Amino acid sequence: MSSAHQTSRRRFLQEVAAVGAASLLLPSANRAFGYQSPNERPVFATIGMRNQGWTITSKSFKFADFAALADIDANILGTYVEKVEQGQKKKPDGYADYRKILDRKDIDAVMIATPDHWHTKIAVEAMYAGKDVYCEKPLTLTIDEGKLIEKVVKETGRIFQVGTMQRTECDLRFLQAIALIRDGRIGEVKKVTCGINRIESSPVIPEIPVPEGLDWDTWLGPAAKVPYRALPELRTGYGGGVPLYSNCHYSFRGWYEYSGGKMADWGAHHVDIACWALGATETGPSKVTPVDYKMPVEYKDGYPLVHDQYNVATQFTIQADMPKGVELIITSEGDNGILFEGTEGRFFVNRGKIAGKPIEDLKEKPLPEGAIEAVYGGKVSENHTANFIEGMKARKQPISDVWSHNRMLEICHLSNIAMRVGRPLKWDPVKREIIGDPQANSFLGSEYRKGFEIKMS
Template sequence: MNRKNESFQAHAPSRRQFLKTASAASLAAWPIGSTTAKAASKSERLRFALIGCGGNGTRTSPVGKEFADLVALCDVDEGHLQRGNELLCDGKADLYSDYQQILQRDDIDMVQISTPDHWHTKILVEAMLAGKDAYCEKPLTLTIDEGKLIRKVQKETGRVVQVGTQQRSSFDKFNKALAIIAEGRLGTLKKVTVRINAGSWSPEIPLADVPSGLDWDRWLGPAPKADYRYLKTPNDRWYTNGHTQFRWWYQYSGGKLTDWGAHHIDIGLLGIAAAGLNDQPVSINGTAAHDVKFVDGIPQQDDRYNTAREFDLTVRFAGGDVEMNIRHDGDRGILFEGDQGRIFVNRGKLVGKPVEDLAHDPLPDDAIAKIYRGMPMEGNDRPAHWANLIHCINTRQLPIANVHSHMRSLHVCHLAGICCRLGREIRWDPDAERVIGDELADSMLARPYRPGYEIQM
């Protein structure tokens, strides 16, 4: 099974019916390059809240403000909250330290979830159950089983969720690369090499006082109880198990494999599907290097970064027609190799002879639009990604980066992490969504939530 002909699911109208049916119909008919929902009248604009006012939240929400009104902010760090209010809302937003108070508000249509990864699933599930649509940063989940729950709740509630993999809305590079593949310009696709750079290293990080204004227990949330650690070196480098650096700890994230992997592995799998091949993984094997010792997949030190720093992994797919190599070295991006040509794409370039050949043999006019599933194409990258979200909220379609297709990609990222932690091949049943013949590896598809921070169903 592949995603080339993935259908779209229509849902019941949204709770507040913020746009009339005629307006939604006109948005559904936007031609490429038309005016987006950001031009809608003030009374028609959505109202949204930002949950998590750290780095990525403050980078992404200004784009969202082009399309909707940001009215509330939430963070467990008072400094982040106040800084976000001044930066994003001229000091006029409603401020919260508890996101559940936002979910109780009937006048908020959607939420942007920009917390650390280990909080994504709990907030998103509860937001959907509260009747909110959402934009959630990648990676959507900390585990594969969390993704199963998200998909289930999305189907049951019909909420629209856009995952923050904005490379899916890059028309000039990533979607053009996918169109080249779909049009057969590489011949038969044989290999995909995904390079996502090495993970971060740290020295021993000592215990430290929790910064003033940070509610550390609530920052940890569903993750295991842990002491706060912080180190700043004489050359102004800093290391911590908290803000920004959380992604280098398996307790809160998955390292490079779910950081850049959620972007580039995603595009690699979309390329396999665009080629008409089976994109369901059946095995992952290879080598990895960590800076701490592991026993049964559990790091044995808690004073330094513990996610994989180096890796060379091979993913095989049902059907056996193509393989994927995931590496830490080389130029970050995706190399697609077919029996008639090859192309390389990242955020800065799209190169290869099939790209050069477009000068005298261009793609069909609708080739890129087909990759974007015939939905309106406005702007590029983040603006286009938000425009697609608003369009899909209006029409109740699945967005370009919906939870179902994203989790198919994230399965590879998470299974790669399990492979690295255990140091052995992982065999996967894509239909049952279970690990084959490895009870320990299968148990790593889920993690317990800390008491008091379970998902409220």
């Protein structure tokens, strides 16, 4: 955790305490395992090292030892083997083939930070190999993949954390928001709006030779075999050092073949908090309506007709009809964050602020003692990795479990399907299928390319 983040988190906790939630105390670093003894620290491996892979790995040095890394880009793998060695003072092994990690008996858990279309295959095979799993969000590419992961978690008894870190690491504002909802501070919730930003369309992206060191066929994996595409201009900032436009590193979120676009990427954060606040983590919507949206290329029968440009929705406003008559709006317009509106008030929360009259009223009427802990189900973990390891030790699923995540993510996947086929979808949250629309139902799963099927044992 950076010093700036630590300071921000500490300041927020002081603010929460000032309005009556002083019971929210963070545990020491030793809580997850024994930590003081090297023999009690769990042994991890990370699969997929670029960007978020490095982020979750470096945040975990305090809690675990990393014995191995895997990445199919030789340049990336070598770089991060060195960085992990510097971070933990011990060199991890590096593999191009993640299966070599799964074969090792000394590794307790894997962290998965590959592109979305690889998540399910690796996660399922890791659980069958006896590993606990931490997998980045969004967990799946399709709704059927989510059902499969749930089945395997139950069958194997493995501990599985989804990397939706707003549940622990964003200054706790989101937990406070849920506590306010539960305490009736805005009355009966009527509408929740999730602003999740948009992805820009791309220019035409030409076919070019695959960069040296990148195993393109394996990067595609379960997805259909297509040519590598990229433009020479490089991306800067987070995700830098790779082409600004491509169908590979970082830019994979512009393609439905590998991702769910912004809808699944940021939706996995804000829609998750919305569903948690609504008490809708074990159900789903009755209907999803694409109110307004823009696709960057022409579609027919749910499939893009153009293959040299991004194909995910670039603008959208989706309405999901939730239980108890709540209207859930997911939009690419306005501020990034969540607006809760009820019969007695409203407030807004994101990673930088929580604002509105219910927040101001806390000075005179603080939340009840332990209200935020009640949301979390106990003392709040130091970060997502600590919570994962606590679950490993107790053999108890962590705060971001696969069931609540999949229920939330189903809304995002249904929103993408509705835009692809161009019509509202009625959803059966019990059977978890689209009602009366065989074509739309065909998008609940996808066929894996031959040679990259999931090994189910």
